[in-house]
Amino acid sequence: MSLALRLKSSENLLHLRGANLYEVLARFEASDLEMFRYKNLAKDQFIAKLGMEELLICSEIDLSDSLESGQYAFQRGDAMFELSGDWKALMSEVCIYDFRQSRPGDFLMASVAGVSVWMLLPEADEPLILGCDPTYGHYLLSTLQRQLEESPFLNME
Amino acid sequence: MKLRLSPQPYEWLDRKQIIEFEFEGEVYEGFKGDVISAALWANGVKTLGRSFKYHRRRGLLSLANHDINALFQSKDYPNIRGDVTPIEDYMSVRAVNTFGSLKHDKGTLVEWIGKFLPVGFYYKAFYSPKFLFPKWESLIRTMAGLGTVDTDWTEERKPKRYLHCDVAVIGAGPSGMAAALKAAEQGVDVCLIDENPVIGGSLDYQFANEPDLGAERKRLKKGIASHPKIQVISSAYVAGYYGDHWLAVNTPQGLIKVSAQAVVVATGVFEQPAVFRNNDLPGVMNASAAQRLISRYAVKPCNTAVVLTANAEGYRAALDMKKAGIEVKAILDTGERHCRCVQEAEKNGLVIYHNAEMVEATGKQSLQGIVFRESGHERALECDGLLMSVGWAPAGAPIYQAGGKFSYDERLEQLLPSQLPDGVFACGRINGVFDIEHRIQDGEQAGLNAALYASDEPVPDSMDLRATQAHSHPYPIWEHEKGKNFVDFDEDLQLKDLKGAIAQGFDNIELMKRFSTIGMGPSQGKHSNMNGIRILAKARGQSIDETGSTTARPMFHPTPVSHLAGMRFRPERLTAMHTFHQRYQAKFMEAGPWLRPEYYRTGLPRKMCIESEVNSVRTSAGLIDVSTLGKLEVFGKDAAELMDRLYTMRMSNMKVGASRYALMVDDSGVVIDDGVAIRYSEEHFYVTTTTTSSDNAYRMIQKKVIEWGLSVTVLNRTGQLAAMNLAGPNSRKILAKLTDLDLSSEAFPYLAMRQATVAGYPVTLIRVGFVGELGYEIHVDSAYGLRVWEAIMKAGEAFTIKPFGVEAQRLLRLEKGHIIVGQDTDGLTNPYEADMGWAVHLKKPYFIGKPSLAKLKEMQSRTLVGFEFLSVQAEDVPLESNLVIEDGEMAGRITSIGYSPVLGKHIGLAMVDVALKEVGTSLQIRLSNGRMVKAKVVETPFYDPQGLLQIPQDPEELSQESVA
Known part of the structure; x- marks a missing residue:
């Protein structure tokens, strides 16, 4: 080939920082995601765990309402x-x-x-x-x- | 093709493809796969080049990538190595280093005056008379050198690539192949590197006629070809061996940087020529060269051969010649040998002369015969080929470069590896193993050990398989009273030259090399160093180890600069608004990795374009792309504490929704960065940095967060956010068209920050005034940057808004007396010198640089002042960095200067001695041409000193005239 x-x-690319991101992981059925691993979601969508308090998410799901205090979401282009x-x-x-x-x-x-x-x-x-x-x-x-x-x-x- | 043989079992030729090429203006034919030297030899051309100094005729010597007297010149490339470069259709080459032609070379005159040109003559001659030196220099430069570089060359860059493996094996001869296969069988990734296009090495040319080895050859080659763990890089050589087993592997396509955990060096040995009178005549060659010629290219080295030998390999070569249909007149054995090969030679009816010595080659244009002594009798034989097989020197460059050592083994009369660095393994002939079965076995154990080492497993001791008798002559050098016994074929050095150097006191191996230039030619001593060492050792009565050897540095072979350079990776950053700038005819400039609009071209001269942009900002509105500013998000419990520690001003008392100037100094109090900080929430700040410092500032802050153990996160969002500055008296009106935010001064005062939507996109607005007008810095996700920018430009059309570039901004801020860090400050400037004491809050408990600044506050020796000229002609306008002179001494320098279209005069900033800081003080400025112009210190800001335009209650009530 x-x-x-x-x-x-890169629409819908989001950088999440903050503590207690378990719920976000759970929402994507990725609770067992290891560090520096990613999981494919739907086509062209994924969630990657970059650290204990850091996720990179490419998803159409809107997370803005589900963020807790001390959690920060930054759009990435x-x-x-x-x-x-x-x-x-x-x-x-x-x-x-x-x-x-x-x-x-x-x-x-x-x-x-x-x-x-x-x-x-x-x-x-x-x-x-x-x-x-x-x-x-x-x-x-x-x-x-x-x-x-x-x-x-x-x-x- | 006079000397072409019938197909050989392992030949590299594709006989179906006949190739025509041109040499010295004549057309020859060869087969695809032929190298230039072999194709010419096949056609009966035996003079392939001229020697470096005496322009003597030279032919083949090694056919192993170091035949330096067979270098060719094409239109595009100099110094093409004939012994390894394949012929191509329409190729046209000439010999290098000739005056006239190869056949009729006027350079041969040098040989006639050779006795006046002893070694090192150029160190001692030409000093007087002095005025003649340039002429001598020119003559020597003309005479010396090899090929000619075409100065109209086209830039060429070849890509580099990385290759990672567990075990790298250098050399794909029998030992190397066995090592690679054995290592791969252990499950590790193996990279097998060989300089030839076909693997096999000496197995295919020295043992081509050994039927017993057929099965082993097949096993090795087939095993390598089919093993998924082995990657073969052929036609490639290891140019250098660097730390942590990094190998620079040069290939025709470019350089490969190979990283290995362990390396097997199976590079073999270089056959060494004997030194005797006329040993350079075309037709005298190493026996291995003759074997390569037959086996690889199916070319007869000669019709009638004599073999001069000091080992079994010479006998084998003689038998190979006979098998190829060459008449072998005799074998001249320098001693008396007893081995299977001798018996076979005798069985084949070959004449053997034992204890032969004092060999001399005879002939005019090429070899016609030899004279030698045997048992006290002088004998002569007619022949057109004399094959030398008198010894070997290790191809040890990789081991030397890896930090290994060699010592001389008197049993083998050869240098052998005595100390190998961790992870380096040697096998085969370089390791002193000569028996072919032992070589394969030695390769297998080296391959196994390398694989174990790479897998972090214990490495067992290896079996000693080294030969028990010498394969090299201890001194294959026969002096002749008439000379012409060449030691170094690159540099045309004779035995007498080395003896002369030694006699003059250059009797250390490094000194002898540098004085005589032995080993300094293109082959880097591959066939001269060993004999040079032997000559020096004998002259000084030392052993070979005591004599030592010179240092083997990269590159092993000359490596093209285009390969070393590689492709150029020069990262370039474009802002989200770049396409607009292009459409709007921006003239771009580099700012670190960024491309920024310097100004926008309108068809007018540059100066007028910039002035027009300045006027637009001052009279109506302008928009500049400031996306290149560094942009850091700082959030977390200790965000305020971090900000306080990083910046000179207090940040923790900043209100949410406010902004503040952010000045950063280093531990010594030197200004290193500035920007604007805003507070989004109690635990969330956002701060900008200068364009070129964002990465450095980010790295430093990250380091400090860790050092101080603060609970805070810092995110570098420089590229993720676009930013623009809308400035000018009409900026509020324009912005009002695009946002619902209350922009009144009460609701959104100067230095405040607001989060709002502009043109429907979420943005952060900051009311700052770097250019000295009512202005809004707008920060937005890069994805929306262009859309917001275009919306503002559209909304501003009614106000004749213009985009402005870096040059206009520089001028606008100069009018306001605002500094640019790095331009108005240098690597020593502290905030007090920059007239920014107001930005230092020494009452804070701590910030970086505070202890230094507390002392520096009272130690100010220079300061930044504004100045203008008393009178100045256009041609006398100083430049930035022109010096301020006081009483003949340097008293400062200009940091910024420009013509203010609003003020109608030149203005500038200068860093001067404090004694010159008072307003009205006269400054003497020295121009680049040495002339002096006068200026005087004035108050800053030059424009709108009260800052009324930045904070207008009602901007329409203020006019340019009232503030300028």
């Missing part, structure tokens, strides 16, 4: 991409991370082409989802596209 990159919508095919081959040219260390379902934060990026590591044959600060979105998209088009390593494989 050849490598392909496409932009995804991350640039999000879907990379299908042998995404590890492309990543090996822009990211030093050893993907052998991770497994499907991991939520990974790494530097890609000099930009901080988060990734949802997929099951085999599924596309990789990655996101970054929206202000770097244009740069990351053009950099990955250029690499896809010009890299002799990728075009050799």
Whole structure:
């Protein structure tokens, strides 16, 4: 399967900070979610646990009414991409991370082409989802596209 | 193709594809898979290049990526290595380093005057007369060097990539292949790196005619090809070995940075030439080169061969030659050997001369015969090929670079690894193992041990499989009274040159190298260092270990700069409003990683565009994108405490819904950042930083939160939020069209913050006035930034609103005397010097820098002042950083300067000695051209000193004239 990159919508991306987020996890049937793991919800929706007091949620469910005191929700406008095919081959040219260390379902934060990026590591044959600060979105998209088009390593494989 | 053989079992050729290429203007044919040198040799071309200094004819020597006398030049690339570069259709190459042509090289004249050009002559000559030195320099530069770089080259950057594995194996010869397979069988990821396009190494050229090895070859190659845990990187070499087992692997596609837990070095050995008279004649080559030529390229090295040998490998080479249909005139054994190969040679009727010495090659343009001594008799033989098999030197660069050590083994007459760093394993011939079965066994145990090491399991001791008899001659050097016995083929160094260097006192291995340049040519001593060490050791009466060796540093082979450079990753940030700026003809400038509109082009000159933007803000309204400001959310139980500790002003007493200037200093009291803080709730603040400090400020604050053990969370929202500043007397009217919020001064006073909707989107509004007008800073989720911006521009059309850029903002704030941290302050400026003592609340119990500022308050030696000129011509306007001079001494510098269209004059800020701070003081400013102009200190702000425009009760009652 050849490598392909496409932009995804980051609507409904929410960053939750604060104590006692168990109820939010429970609401998404993700109480047993481990740290730095994510769970797919409906299509293009997920919940990721980034810390004891930190969640990243991409969901159409409105949480604004269910937040307790001391819990803060910030809307995120991350640039999000879907990379299908042998995404590890492309990543090996822009990211030093050893993907052998991770497994499907991991939520990974790494530097890609000099930009901080988060990734949802997929099951085999599924596309990789990655996101970054929206202000770097244009740069990351053009950099990955250029690499896809010009890299002799990728075009050799 | 005169010397082409019938197909060989392991040849690399695709005989169906005939390739035509051009060499020195003549067209030749070869097969796909041929390298340049082999294809030329097949066509009977034996002079492949000219030597570096004397321009002597040179042919093949190693055919192993260090044939430095067979370097070629194409239109685009210099110094193409003929022994490893495949021919291509339409390829056109010439020999490097010739004056005229390869056949008729005028550079050969140098050989005639060679006796006047001993080693190091250029260190001692040309000093006088001094005026002639530039001419000598020019001549030497013309004569020296190899290929020519085309200065019209096109920039080329090759990508780099990372590869992670558990075990990296360098070298895919028999030992390396066995190591890789064994390691992979333990379940670890293996990366097998080899410089050739086909794995197999010496198994395929030194043992090509060993039928017993067929099954083993098949097992290894098939096993590697089919093993999912093995990744083969062929046509690649390890250019450098760095800490934590990082390998820089150069490939034709670019550099691969390989990270391994353990490394097996199976790089083998370099065959070393013998040193004797005319050992550089085309036709004299290493025996392994001849075997490679036959096995890989199916080319006869010669028609009639003599083999000079000091080991069993020479006998095997002689048998290979015979098998290839070459007449083997004799084997000249430098001693007396007893092994299976000798018996086989005898059985095949080959003539063997034992204890041969004093070899001399003869011939004019190429080898025609040899003369040698045997048992006191001088003998001569006619031949066109002399194959040298007198010894080996370890290809030890990876081990040396990893921090390993070698010591000389007198039994093997070879340097062997004596100390290996943790995680590094050596096997095969580099480890002194020569028997082919032992080499495979040695590889297997190295592969197993590397896999165990990588898996954090105990590593057992290895079996010693090293050879028990020498495979190298202890001194394969025969001096001849007429000289021309070359030690270094790169640099044209003869035995007499090294002896001369030693005699002059350069008798340390490092000194000898630098004086004589041995090992400093493109092959980096791969076939000269060992003989150089032997010569020095003998001259000084030392052992090889006492003599030592030079340092092997990266790069192992010359590595293209385009590979080292890699692709350029230069992150660039665009704000949410970037597309508007593009549409509106913004001229962009870089601000850290950001692209910001410097000004918007209208077809007028830059200065007029900026002045027009300034006028728009002063007379009606302007809108600037300030999304690049750092934006931090600070929330939690200790949020107020943190804010108090971070900033010089008290923040804990700020009311909810208020904003406050936020000045940050470091421990020494130096201004490092500023911004605006607002309070959303008792436990929730939001603070901005300067454009370029957001990441640094965020990191520092995070560190402090941990150090101080505060219960607070800090979130860097810089990229998630867009921000814009709507400023000008009409800004309130414009904003009123888009929001239901009561914007009256009573309901929304100066320095207040409100959360509201603008154009239907939730925003935070802050009434601040960096540019000195009624203004609103609007912060909004980046997803809505462009929509809010466009709504404001639309609503402002009736007021001829204009977007303004960084340059207009700089001028507007200068008129107000507001500083820019980093421009009006430097790495030593404290708030008192910046005339911002008002922003320091020393009564607070603690904040970063407080102890320093408490002392600095009374120690002020310089201060920021405003100035204007008494009279100044357009061409005499100083620049930022021009110096203020007092009594001939430096007394300050200009930090900001600009022409104020509103005030109709140049104004500026300068950091000056306190003695010059009084209003009315005359300043002497030195221009960049050295001329002086006069200015005087004036009060700041220059514009609207009472700040009436920022807090108008009714903005319509105030006019420009009343405040300017």
